[in-house]
Amino acid sequence: MPAPVFQEFDPATTCECPGCVHWRRVSPSPLPGRFGGHPAARGVLVVAAAASAALAAGAPGAAAHSTPPAPHRSAAPADPEPQTPQGARSPLHGPHGKPVKGPVTTPPITRTQIINRAKTWVTAKVPYSMSLYWTDGYRQDCSGYVSMAWGLTGNEWTGSLDQFGTKITKEELQPGDILLFHNPDDPEKGSHVVIFGGWTDYTHTSYTVYEQTPPHARSQPTPYAYWSNSSKYVPYRYKGLIADPATPGAQAARTAVAFPGAAYFGPGAHNKYVTLLGQLLIARGAHYPKGPGPDWGPADQRATQAFQQAQGWTGAAADGLPGPRTWELLATGRGRNIESATAVPSAPASHGVPGYPGKNLFRPGAANDYVARLGRRLVEKGYGRFYPNGPHAAWGEADRRAVEAFQRAQGWRGGAADGYPGPETWRRLFL
Template sequence: MAMPAFEEYEPAVDCGCAGCAGQRRTAAVQPARCPGHRHRATRGAGRALLLVTTAGVVLSCGAAQAAVAAAGSRIPRADTAAGPRPDTPQGPAGPLVGGGLPGTPAPGAPAGTTTRAAVIDRAKKWVAAEVPYDMTAYWSDGYRQDCSGFVSMAWGLGSNEWTGSLASFGTKIARADLQPGDILLFHNLADPGAGSHVTVFGGWTDSTHRHYLAYEQVRPHTRRATTPMAYWTDSSKYVAYRYKGLTGQADGSGTGTEFPGAGRFGPGADNAYVTRLGELLIAQGGRRFYGVGAGPLWTDADRRATQAFQRAQGWRGEEADGTPGPDTWELLLAGTGRKIPAATDAGADGTAGPAFPGRGCFRPGRSDSRIQLLGAQLVKKGYGKHYASGPGPRWTEADRRNVEAFQRAQGWRGSEADGYPGPETWRRLFT
């Protein structure tokens, strides 16, 4: 019995699939055959392997597909991969198509300057337009509708780049230094079509820096999504870059519109962004949280005010942890979110507390049931160490020292931590 033979049908030389495109880029972007690549069956014109017997009987369609699958298992495919790798084949470096929009650098022109806010604003426009992913199509601004074309657009480059050339327009930075407008880039040198991808960094979404807001071009269209650092797969291979032509970098002024990142907030933070946050929160009804107004040093007042604002939006759990994220910042800047409810409506945790009885209630020699109520709440909060036998209705030095300890724990000093409760001390104790 004669051995079966295989007959190969070569694909068209101008095939646009990811594998062929990748090989053409390697060969100086010239159309070329790709003998080592197996096309998707859905492309219709791809290579097929037909097993023909000596009796001239063509095997059934199912057997032919099995032969194709067996052959494919030994041939790396650029357009598919195990796991959630981004299916983002891309075109080569080239000029803009159609000349671009007014204000876009001319094709081939040196990279111009831009700002972080401009980078994010351009990225948002594609997100809002839901630009479809297509490695061979170009949007109305002249940029190619794939991941590298998207970043070329966001950075305002005068050309369509690809993951193999974008790094030349940036400076490598540490991931810890990432700020909105920077990028995370993975270029697979061994096989550019397999997993290569690039995203625009939009800011940290948690204080641990485990997740960030990514603007990216993926199927089916441009998206803005919380993403694990640095990406779903091949995380260790992504490199952070900052555009060389960036101007007006964040200098701590806190006056920009872009989210500065969750790392700017939280215990130990001391910068103008914290001041700006406090000012925005006060404008949204959070005045009662601040004893002396907004300041650059992060305090529990900032956390509680932020949490109250987040809960006013209907958020719960991690979405209302008191640390501002991109959505919190955006709502505060626009002034479009729901305002923080008044203290008479609810406390920061959504529950009402007893009304403040007035400063005169807490003075040496005074006796009042609300003094004992205050003492019991201090003990509950962990600030009762100065009581020898428990709080009572008469104001004592132990009450004052316990109140002072609680006030200092809020970051207050001087007259703000004199040991005599005021409205803010009372509210914090009971909410």
């Protein structure tokens, strides 16, 4: 087979950006082709011929799945590989988070929920990082992104994600499944994972991808299985997947188990029926931050109440504790689903201020969704300079300083501007 024809471009030698300076120092030869665009990365070898032959030689049958490069990528024959390594397994919110112990768990989730969660990072253009953590607690690299979309209880990596899925074939792929490439010989070279969003053509040679890759999370048409190392990507389906209520096969989200009795639910309850209740509620649109379990908690009560309110019930009929009628609707798949607006009811009013959860949730060592929500609101109000890496769920000095600056902007001094949000601080922030 004749060798491909290459054309060589010399890198710029005058640019003083960190990338150019680094590569001029360490590499007299042109940079690899996976870099592109900036003069510092223009020392590329562009394949000008025999592209299909190269694909065929690298992976049997790969040529059958090749497609022309996307129009906005016409300068390169393939999309660049991930340019940075990924982080290792870690708890939510990083080193300061609470490690997940015990066996692998697969919280239940629907395909719709997976894709909707994936879209949140794309919409927010979450920047890529192998060490930083987004406000939801997940690491901002490819495996952290999949951990977030699947709703896992911690941050996994490409070497562990297969434990949460089952191998499937290309023909079985559906939205919410993943394509995983883990390079065991050198995990930091080429390893990557993406979320399958659906085929873009009837030939099944291109699909919509959801992925976290430099510079930020994105979604775009992508040739199957990926731009590079195509033959090494393996399709997986999440083990905790449950059916969407509105799709055929939603019976999987129902149960023939009879109502066990009110004594099995409420504070202090610990049993399999609490877990089953959570799974049924998730299938109807409820949200669980860490997935349902056998221990009854506030998330169970909020989700149950949201379902009861979706039926139009009020007062004692929507107290968040499942009775025979609530169980019957959930078990049979009847009744109204939870709308997104009511999926996570706001916290009850504290000190007469709706949504204020209490000052004890904003203290050193605290880590919760209210801290993250407070940080995002402060950024929106113009106090983002205190968050060099963005707000997080773990309370820190950046939060205290941002709150103090906001309080001083209200004209408060002394103890009224101590950097800890009270009811009036919360009310003014969320007016």
